[in-house]
Amino acid sequence: MTTSQEELLPGTRRALLHRIAVAQSEGRSPSLVAAVVRDGRAVWHGARSSVDGQAPDENVQYRIGSITKTFTAVLVLRLRDEGLLGLGDRLEKHLPGTGAGEATIAELLAHTSGLAAESPAPWWERSPGALRPELEDVLGERPFLHPAGRRFHYSNPGYTLLGALVEKLRGASWEEVLRREVLEPLGLGRTSAQPSAPHAGGWAVHPWADVLLPEPAEDLGRMAPAGQLWSTTGDLARFAVFLAQGDDRVLRAETVREMRVPAAPPEAADVADRVTYGLGLQIQHRDGRMLVGHSGSLPGFLANLTISVADGLAAVVLANCTSGPQLAAVGADLVRIVAEAEPRIPEPWRPLAEVDASVLELAGQWYWGTYAFALRLTGEGGVTLEPLSGRGRGSRFRADGNGTWTGLEGYYAGEVLRPVRRPDGSVSHLDLGSFVFTRQPYEESAEVPGGVDPEGWRGIG
Template structure:
């Protein structure tokens, strides 16, 4: 990056480390398939941390578990609407759906009963299940967002049941190895940072424990590095390799819940936090465990992402830091739009569909996209716009907004030419209320009239 950009980024990291009294702090910026910049302050074992230094990433672990669940969904092994009892019978959470657990909308208690799980050696699944026998539900399922570490302990068990192995072994085989993430582990491996609590009134440190959290591990056990988490940040933006379809990751980024402010700025999808900041729509996750803070966010539109680690229990505004790094990069070196190129071999039959269509009197425009995809949007202003993915049966499925999941069909005349579009029972004709199209309710025979 330009020296001015790198200095501005390092200045922000240095100020955060000094002002927050973090023993060490490391951050990075990614775009596309590159790590554009890495900066660090403080010391780990007497040396500045590097991109290979492990830190505990806390709840970013949940994003990995969510990907394992979505892989099972895409394979047809489960449905997101399945009740938990179908796959993990015998809990008093059995009526909750997989989707509700992923999105923290099941009303499950936030922490596992008993001792504070993040600082205590964890028991096995039987111990966790037994602890949830009473008082595990705090809200009516679907009523509200209630962040639940317990819910992800349960999802880890679901993965283990359906894969016939531990959730982490499944993660290694299905995600970490294919993506080349060799330094993401359940336990620290040198070189790694030690976790510290910083005294609130003196510049002294207290070592924090880093136990194996057992059945609660899927909620926050993992350790990782800048190099590995940069690859994961690219993954969350859609660079998924062979691990998951990018459409599935886009589905995970869609908010299942948003805060109730007049204009929402934060929410949660299927295992991913979602934010709106300075005109950008971001996805990722933050994490904390005693002695550690971490955050990774990405803008899928530009593929620009940022991440940061610190080895202190509190004090560092880790998400604000990551947001500021993104703002700095966008201001100093904004991403260039993709170079336009004409599509190869457009289908004449699809070209014939493009142009104006009318829903009643309202003009829409249909555009042909690469790979036979379509885009239908209002000719002006805001409204029900969507992209449509082609299906083998000659229909298209909506991917965005109001028409997400709905089917688009093309009606044709006797000679095979397109006469209308049928989208979720709405008829789009080539002219406003075309009497030759099957307009629901018919069209007045008198036609359009003046005063």
Template sequence: MTSWNEELLPATRRALLHRTATAQRDGRTPSMVAGVLRDGRIGWSGGRSGVDGHEPDSDTQYRIGSITKTFTAVLVLRLRDEGLLDLDEQVEKHLPGSGVGGVSIRQLLGHGAGLTAETPSPWWERTPGETRPDLAAVLGEQPFRHPAGLRHHYSNPGYTVLGSLVEAVRGDSWEAVLQREILEPLGMRRTSVEPRAPHAGGWAVHPWADVMLPEPSHDLGLMAPAGQLWSTVGDLLTFAGFLAEGDDRVLSAASVQEMRAPSVPLESGDWEGTYGLGLQVVRRGGRTLFGHSGSLPGFLACLWVCAEDDVAAVVLTNATSGPPITEVAQDLVRIVAEAEPRIPEPWRPLPEVDQDLLALTGPWYWGTQRYVVKLLDDRGLELAPLAGTGRGATFRAEQDGGWTGLSGYHAGERLRIVRNDDGSVAHLDLGSFVFTREPYDPVAAIPGGVDPEGWRGLAR
């Protein structure tokens, strides 16, 4: 049997190369490089090029466009975790006179601030950064398109504001903070604001003929936090592993997981995708994937992670348009997950057990609805319906002896034990919902009371 830590099977590697090669050919792109991370290590990488003998590899730099936004979001979350700001604070608190009024930091992170998608003319991706020397030039005279907090409206200027926020709070340039707080700790030595050899050149491919022309590459200036970076498959797979597991040198596991949670209401019919805090989240083929895509003239990039399968994929190419690389990267994740499914960890008993908590397990009733309580590791609890639908949840143990809900309807709600005078358990209280050992236990304090005549059959 092949263990999860061994190299990908030859058939899997061939399938990955075939998908990449087909995308490069059918997408008519000068070159394409891709890679897959499995179990925290690179399981495969490969490239294709229209020039014989010059195939890119996992160390070749490409421009990654809006994947840069995820790096900026991590820097903002670091500031929050250090207590230097609150995500629900108004941006004006840290950037007085920025021109974004009462917009919150959280709304900017999730593209829910209602700001314009782009800067005023000329097109920022094709003009030097000095064209927009300050935030006023980036935002323009009418920076809002929607009321804040009501809908997702992708905004490049919004992430420019976040970059300026990082600079204001840290007292240093966005580039220097990025280098010091993300790239160096993670060992991402091939990610930079300017290209470093070996790197690909950007190209535009004619839509109706197999001919090309070079695309210009500009320093984006203030817009850098929205799309400046160059990187490699190797570095981005390292970053993908960080986004999956966290790294206390950069951002905790809890904070990177928070980045995946939907941040704004979904539009009608848009249930297959949402946006968190600097991360896109999609459902494809029964899998949840998170990551980001990116584009700038001459380049397309994408990074997707499937935490359930512990697989991530990165695809980079040097064409303005053509190959559907988001679909390609998602296919690479699927190929690995289906060809070599993750081997689950063996079942093991708990290392120790609290007998009082063990006594809480088993059936409980909310009115007449049947539930079961299970004991988890670290004194956690799971409440689940025994049959049909119901409001189940997992709960984290707290220092005060209670629990806090982690999921679903009861997320954030408090579960506590209510005891009788003799210390025995009377019932469980979950946000005022009473769970008893018998349905409508007459001796428990059930809101509304119980008919004193008790249970009965149908009178004849």
């Protein structure tokens, strides 16, 4: 019997079910649902316990809390890609009079603006949104607790400001813009600002007894861009595919890659878990892989979205309890289980269809001073430059279309690599952000800054 490559093996499915069963039982959640995505499609759905007497499927809504922030970040980045704002712009330029206008758009997206974590009392997650109709009510008299741009400090009011920015530049409500520009194009028909049946009810579980207390499901009003949304494992699985691959109808692949770049070092409390933050996405290194996504919580609900782009995997986990199961750990485990049990099968190697001779002659060994590097050609005209020792600075480079390449990662991200040719057309050296790479260590005929001693290499007698 053969198994489709799109299906998970029975042993993998049982391991996934066991993991969420343990999470639901030990975390004492009234219900817990999960999904796994592989290579662009959902390949597994699991549920424990029930909602309204039925096992919840991929269409049952749960509140997703701060995963809403990732949706809001997508709207802001759409504005940037359209040229309506710059990430370095101060908020005051586009949304004057807030009292927090000195923060930049990028700082708000990355939680480095210095704004307080929460709005002033009353507790906004359990208060009707009508109590906070104005931005001043959300920010309070002392909105900034830290110098802007100096440290990561998670801020719910910061995303309220970003939602107001979207409304100002689009001339429509945050909810309407989200539906029109993200939910409808991506086919997320079960994601909404208000619950739509079938949906789970939110519960508090007594810490010392197996009894429940219903939690209120408040409309968050002005705070909605920070945590209002309801969604399903089915919709969040599709959203995970978008965050991994991009979709030109919403954000191109280059922009979603930008969201996954850490914008600030982790706080001391997060160093052990190596948790950082990009532009609307949490970033964590766990089990030897980089995981991106977001967690969420509101009274009565917990949520987690975890993506491993390198493995082509994502996991969604939702529960209807205020506290209990550690869903970030569950999501990471679901990804690890599939990645280890069924490693991604690499695409078959194929030779390039064609190659530019002027690029091919650059392939091979180069030296930065005495450090040995190898330049290799990749698909779509790109190259890699990596240290031969396996240690040191290396990067992939994207072809610019004019005989140069731009670095995509690490120290050389954004730096331009260009070959420098002599009058006869031969290659003298490579220039990478002013660093000179030569065919031989300190090659005498190349333009090495500072020159090369005319006596050449020697021993010491």
